[in-house]
């Protein structure tokens with residue numbers, strides 16, 4: 001039986017659950033796992049004080065219950081599968097290098113922050129800074145995929161260098177801030193000031209948008225590479241309208257402050273309506 | 276208070292000409308004594324090496340630039356969190372540890388005294404507050420005086436009050452000694468992005484030259500008889516060909532006591548902008564002929580570092596090399612500051628040459644009493660890399676292995692391939708890491724194990740791997756209290772603040788006040804630090 005942790009109570013302070021990932025629980029009994037020390041606020045507590053632990057450690061780990069104050073779930077994970085049945089706290093999957101995390105509900109801030117590899121799937125919405133670099137970091141996310149079925153908060157994909165942040169809903173303000181490269185896609189559009197300081201990244205907005213003055217309108221076309229990426233989003237479970245696969249997009253080049261090698265692609269509904 | 280008898284260890288106390296003699300060492304009431312009673316706690320040090328506690332003569336551990344470096348390096352620090360325990364405060368480590376972590380980690384390394392080498396006097400409150408929050412170690416700070424506009428005016432006018440002014444400044448700040456950083460050059464950079472080409476360049480607006488500043492302040496500190504002589508970071512740090520400037524600076528101070536900081540960064544031949552080469556041998560020759568001078572090396576260690584300097588111009592040069600995070604900051608009237616994270620790479624010609632020049636300074640036969648160990652923490656590398664540096668000096672095989680990894684072309688331009696078989700002895704290590712720095716700082720109670728000295732003692736396992744040996748002392752005792760056992764902190768205490776003092780004519784205030792009024796945004800009366808919690812307790816070392 002898969003190792004399952006069920007939250008017993010809401011913890012007295014925020015909890016860092018990063019010591020528990022499939023790699024460290026594999027082959028361990030529920031009793032052993034319950035004895036693992038984790039940080040709760042400024043103190044260390046045993047996992048068993050906060051969670052009922054059952055099953056036996058395999059390549060999969062399941063978390064249940066009220067997890068809103070449980071942070072850093074799967075942070076630094078290198079492989080295996082981690083399933084969160086419900087919503088979770090901040091920094092889920094931060095800096096993970098491989099494996100898969102699925103969150104049935106919402107995730108807090110910094111979901112998949114500085115991701116190196118692997119997949120983070122959020123069936124609900126994500127808080128601010130999904131796939132972003134932490135403050136003080138020049139290069140944030142460097143690989144992997146983050147898929148958010150709902151909306152994302154501010155600064156999704158900020159400072160990212162490689163990889164994909166795919167949002168089924170809307171991205172908040174400041175998406176792709178100081179991006180070096182990589183792709184942020186928001187099927188229901190991005191908020192204000194998207195791509196400020198973007199060097200070579202791609203920001204894709206499924207809704208109309210007035211880009212920052214640092215962007216210049218370049219071309220209206222049917223980008224084949226984008227169609228491939230959108231098909232990948234469908235594989236990952238997002239609902240991508242056919243029109244987006246076949247329709248035209250307007251490409252804006254920018255940010256001019258960073259030599260205009262980045263872009264914002266905006267789905268051009270008028271063109272589709274006309275065509 | 277605790278009485279301790281350390282039995283059976285090999286004592287390395289070069290200041291008292293003791294070289295590995297096996298005998299007991301007795302401690303009582305924070306001092307080294309002849310004997311203790313039978314009830315004394317015994318520490319069995321058989322097969323171990325006993326040295327005075329380490330003394331770091333040049334590091335950057337407190338003050339506004341260190342705080343700025345901590346803020347800039349959030350990405351480095353978050354990978355090294357330190358948990359609170361019953362005994363310890365929480366913090367972060369990395370290249371620039373938080374205050375508590377700085378104290379803990381120096382102590383774990385067997386160091387008991389550390390000098391913050393570049394504090395803006397205007398920020399003395401900040402420096403003192405941080406040093407008060409840096410536990411374990413005894414500490415002192417040097418105040419930056421080489422780009423002070425008020426002093427420029429006194430120097431230009433040939434004022435008889437210069438000495439009094441310097442002594443006043445130490446009294447006003449609680450500082451230990453006087454530091455010059457790129458004298459005149461920081462002011463020139465602040466005014467016009469200018470650089471010093473010769474010591475006889477005029478500093479615009481003041482009609483003084485770097486040479487006059489070096490000469491006047493060096494003589495004043497020498498004349499005051501402060502415990503530590505003028506501590507000089509010469510002009511043109513890091514620039515190809517700067518050895519000429521360094522030699523000129525030394526000649527300017529001929530016959531007066533002076534300490535030259537991180538000499539490695541000032542030992543380059545070649546032309547500005549062109550390829551660098553080593554002029555370490557010439558500088559060592561000059562040092563040998565001038566016993567009034569000492570240096571610390573400022574070794575660079577391959578890996579991550581962060582340059583934190585009052586030499587603001589250097590930071591803008593490094594920023595352009597790297598294009599990454601960078602910070603420059605002005606301190607009105609007194610100095611500048613710059614922070615640039617930096618990585619020294621073994622394969623890089625310049626970095627490998629810098630590494631090689633540092634080793635040349637250590638190995639080419641200089642007197643260890645004149646050439647002390649430093650990495651200019653965190654500029655050339657963290658203080659945590661000292662054990663590795665010690666291994667490079669003590670273990671020829673290891674050194675040659677490391678040489679083989681460094682840029683070939685650079686190493687060929689040093690003397691390191693000339694069958695350089697020198698290996699430091701334990702006593703020589705004790706000289707460059709404690710005895711010589713303590714002596715040079717005028718700390719008579721430190722750096723040795725004679726009766727009456729502070730009971731600051733570090734005991735090491737005598738391991739073949741010197742890096743391992745010096746990384747984790749078996750015991751660290753400070754002020755007679757056992758603080759560290761086998762890599763674990765056992766007790767936390769505040770170290771001493773060490774201040775330097777020389778008598779001065781209080782009438783100098785009447786000279787300084789109007790000059791302050793013209794230049795500072797801080798009122799003269801508010802400038803001196805008076806807060807008792809910052810000033811006391813302190814151990815004051817008087818001029819002689």
Ligand SMILES: [Zn+2]
Nearest residue numbers: 333392536651
């Ligand atoms: Zn320094």
